[in-house]
Amino acid sequence: MESDGPLFYTPRSMRAKSFIDLRMGMESVLKSLICYFENEDRKGKRLLNWIQKYGHDIGKMMRKVRPHLPENIVTEYEGDILKMDGLPVGLRYRLDTWDFRGNREEYYYDTIGSDYWLSKNLEALSKLIDFANENLKPHSRVVGSSELLAEMMEPRYEKYT
Known part of the structure; x- marks a missing residue:
């Protein structure tokens, strides 16, 4: 099938798709860190509605979580991370039509x-994930079957069901 539309297998398009994956990972880890450090006992729907207000604004997320991050991560990676905001999330749909x-x-x-x-942003993402994991370790434990069953029976908020 022939098409006059953009080619989605060009190096520029593949780079855009890789970037979007990287950006989504960055947004996810930043939001998880914000929820961990700044949740103020929000849970369920209240927590979800609160964190969704950050949208795709990486700068806003960085400002919120910055006081909790190790200084070496901030010093080494913040500038590169913040450049992500200059590239819209919708780029994955329209990079080939952009005139660079x-x-x-x-x-x-x-x-x-x-x-x-x-590469710098991939390094930053890896270090942020490691930082999140280190903070979550004290909360990790083996859960017994009765405790698991009780947890499963508790009401919870499910946005998409």
Whole structure:
């Protein structure tokens, strides 16, 4: 089948898709850290509604969680992480139609087009995940079957059911 539309297997398109995966991972770990450190005993629907207000605003998430992050992560990665906000989440649908010539071309090569930038953000994501895991370790334990059954019987908020 022939098409005049964009080719979704071009290197630029593949980079955009990889970037979006990286960005979604970054948003997820930042939101999880915000929920962990700043939840103020919110649970269920209240917690979900509260965290959803951050949307895709990585800068806002970083500002909220920054006081809880190790200084070495902030110092080394914050600038690269914040550049993600300059690239919209909808990029995955329209990168091939964007004209990066002119003012956007330089930004492309500073971000999605840069192996170094992508690698730095992947490193940052890995370190943030490790940091989250370290904070969750004290809460990890083996759950007995009776406790598990009791937990399963508790009412809980399920957004999509």
